[in-house]
Amino acid sequence: MSDQGILVVVSGFSGAGKGTLIKTMLEKHHNYALSISATTRAPREGEEDGREYFFVSRDKFRQMIEEEQLIEYAQYVNNYYGTPRQYVFQQMADGRDVVLEIEIQGALKIKERFPEALLVFVMPPSADELKRRLVGRGTESLEIIDKRLHRAAEEAAGITSYDYILINDNMEQCVEEMHQLIQMQHKRVSGNLDFIEQMKSELKKI
Amino acid sequence: MSDQGILVVVSGFSGAGKGTLIKTMLEKHHNYALSISATTRAPREGEEDGREYFFVSRDKFRQMIEEEQLIEYAQYVNNYYGTPRQYVFQQMADGRDVVLEIEIQGALKIKERFPEALLVFVMPPSADELKRRLVGRGTESLEIIDKRLHRAAEEAAGITSYDYILINDNMEQCVEEMHQLIQMQHKRVSGNLDFIEQMKSELKKI
Numbered sequence: 001m002s003d004q005g006i007l008v009v010v011s012g013f014s015g016a017g018k019g020t021l022i023k024t025m026l027e028k029h030h031n032y033a034l035s036i037s038a039t040t041r042a043p044r045e046g047e048e049d050g051r052e053y054f055f056v057s058r059d060k061f062r063q064m065i066e067e068e069q070l071i072e073y074a075q076y077v078n079n080y081y082g083t084p085r086q087y088v089f090q091q092m093a094d095g096r097d098v099v100l101e102i103e104i105q106g107a108l109k110i111k112e113r114f115p116e117a118l119l120v121f122v123m124p125p126s127a128d129e130l131k132r133r134l135v136g137r138g139t140e141s142l143e144i145i146d147k148r149l150h151r152a153a154e155e156a157a158g159i160t161s162y163d164y165i166l167i168n169d170n171m172e173q174c175v176e177e178m179h180q181l182i183q184m185q186h187k188r189v190s191g192n193l194d195f196i197e198q199m200k201s202e203l204k205k206i
Numbered sequence: 207m208s209d210q211g212i213l214v215v216v217s218g219f220s221g222a223g224k225g226t227l228i229k230t231m232l233e234k235h236h237n238y239a240l241s242i243s244a245t246t247r248a249p250r251e252g253e254e255d256g257r258e259y260f261f262v263s264r265d266k267f268r269q270m271i272e273e274e275q276l277i278e279y280a281q282y283v284n285n286y287y288g289t290p291r292q293y294v295f296q297q298m299a300d301g302r303d304v305v306l307e308i309e310i311q312g313a314l315k316i317k318e319r320f321p322e323a324l325l326v327f328v329m330p331p332s333a334d335e336l337k338r339r340l341v342g343r344g345t346e347s348l349e350i351i352d353k354r355l356h357r358a359a360e361e362a363a364g365i366t367s368y369d370y371i372l373i374n375d376n377m378e379q380c381v382e383e384m385h386q387l388i389q390m391q392h393k394r395v396s397g398n399l400d401f402i403e404q405m406k407s408e409l410k411k412i
Contacts, residue, residue, distance in 0.1 A: 121395070127408035153409035159402050164393045177393070180386050187370045187387065189327070196365050202333030203359035 005033075005092035006185045007114055008099045009107045010178075012122030013152040015134040017168045021122060022099055024175045032182075033091035035100045038064060041079035054084065072102070072109040081106070097182050104158040111161065118185050119162040120178065125169045127152075211239075211298035212391045213320055214305045215313045216384075218328030219358040221340040223374045227328060228305055230381045238388075239297035241306045244270060247285035260290065278308070278315040287312070303388050310364040317367065324391050325368040326384065331375045333358075 012018035026032050038054040040061050049055050056064070061080050064070050073082030083100055091098045100110065110117050124130040130152065134145045159165065164181055168174045189196070218224040232238050244260040246267050255261050262270070267286050270276050279288030289306055297304045306316065316323050330336040336358065340351045365371065370387055374380045395402070 123405060127405060127412050130409075131412055149409065149412055153406065153412075156402070156406040156409055159405075160395055160399070162395050164390070165395055165398055165402070166393060177390075181390050181393065184370070184383075184387050184390050187372060187383070189366055189368050189371055192371055193366070196362070196371070199329060199333060199365075200359065200362040203336075203355065203362055206333050206337055206355055206359075 003095050004191065005095050006097045006182055006191075007088065007092060007110070007117040008097055008182050008185075009110050009117055009119045010099060010101050010122060011104055011107050011120070011155075011162070012168075013124065013130060013155060014148045015130050015137075015152075016122045016124050017133070017171065017174075018101060018122040020171065021166075021168060021175055021178060022101055024171070025179055026099070028175065029179050031096055033087075033096040033098045035083055035088050035091075035098055037081050037102070038070070038084055039079060039081045041081075071113065072106040074103065074105040074109075076103070083110075104155055104161070108158070108161055116188075116190060118164070118182065120181065121159050121162040121165045122174070123159075123165050123167050125167055209301050210397065211237075211301050212303040212388055212397075213294065213298060213316070213323040214303055214388050214391075215316050215323055215325045216305060216307050216328060217310055217313050217326070217361075217368070218374075219330065219336060219361060220354045221336050221343075221358075222328045222330050223339070223377065223380075224307060224328040226377065227372075227374060227381055227384060228307055230377065231385055232305070234381065235385050237302055239293075239302040239304045241289055241294050241297075241304050243287050243308070244276070244290055245285060245287045247287075277319065278312040280309065280311040280315075282309070289316075310361055310367075314364070314367055322394075322396060324370070324388065326387065327365050327368040327371045328374050328380070329365075329371050331373055 010018055010022055022034065026034055036050065036054060038056050038061065040056060040058050043049065043055050047053065058080070061082065064082065065073060069085055070082035071085045071088060073080055083102065083106065088098050107119055111119055124133065131149060134140065134148055166174055166177055166181070185191070216224050216228055228240065232240055242256065242260060244262050244267065246262060246264050249255065249261050253259065267288065270288065271279060275291055276288035277291045277294060279286055289308065289312065294304050313325055317325055330339065337355060340346065340354055372380055372383055372387070391397070
């Protein structure tokens with residue numbers, strides 16, 4: 001089968017649990033690489049450069065855009081976020097499946113430029129459950145929670161641009177589903193044209 | 207997730223082991239239904255009407271075509287083969303994934319009429335291995351084996367019209383891969399538009 005890694009975009013509502021899902025999948029299964037975004041926003045407490053994000057100045061970010069070092073970038077509020085090209089391509093060439101946890105704007109740009117990318121949207125089993133989880137965190141004001149739910153309603157309009165949805169009801173199960181979904185993409189005809197060509201020419205010679 | 211069954215077309219070279227794969231998958235996993243083709247060819251020894259095929263006269267087959275009782279049909283040598291519509295649609299409506307083991311001609315017609323169908327092509331690990339398996343059966347003359355290999359070379363031209371390839375190297379593993387591949391199709395966005403719409407409207411109300 002194909003030795004080339006798959007480019008996987010994972011999006012989902014805030015509170016759908018996509019961060020934990022991806023983290024758990026990378027702990028349990030090898031052969032994945034997590035893309036780290038570059039951002040112009042300031043690091044929050046506990047965040048480390050090169051772990052959560054590459055923290056860069058606005059000038060540096062503009063330079064990265066100009067030099068085409070980013071495969072996608074988008075602006076949220078007053079900050080830029082982007083996916084550095086070199087790491088993604090290197091990991092894929094090494095045969096690792098690269099996971100990008102990005103928002104819908106960026107996801108659609110990825111799909112446009114790389115139609116073979118796999119776009120996955122993680123959903124809660126219901127809107128009520130999403131609210132319960134956000135409230136249950138106990139870390140955010142009701143105002144912030146309302147904002148997140150409002151944003152989820154907006155983001156939902158974009159789900160039909162994704163390839164697959166995963167419902168995060170049981171976390172362990174959802175991790176395995178995401179893993180299987182990605183692994184199955186290695187079997188796509190479009191990613192195995194060399195193998196098919198080889199089989200054709202072998203069959204002609206036999 | 208979607209309650210509607212998936213329409214799965216499985217093709218593969220003679221000797222690739224697709225028949226055994228499908229049989230084993232249906233024994234190990236529930237929720238599948240195997241479509242039985244109608245044919246005008248005479249039953250071979252041991253074949254039973256309604257088990258291997260529905261054996262029908264040429265007149266009856268023509269009538270089935272005219273009455274649009276077949277979702278696809280094709281001619282091989284002097285016989286007709288076709289897939290009866292009613293069984294397939296009934297099983298899918300009942301939530302079962304329906305497996306069609308058909309040749310490439312029929313597979314392409316299915317894809318044209320039902321773009322959501324999943325087309326899987328089962329391949330041996332190599333052309334040499336295919337030959338070894340055909341010879342190893344010990345049931346066919348070298349002339350027939352040569353014919354099968356020649357036909358495989360012709361069929362190989364159509365593989366790129368399929369969605370996925372599965373390499374049948376280890377049978378048990380290949381059965382699980384086929385099962386996972388089919389199950390993952392239930393998570394396609396295009397098959398879950400109702401759930402997505404429901405989530406959208408719930409989020410607006412919350």
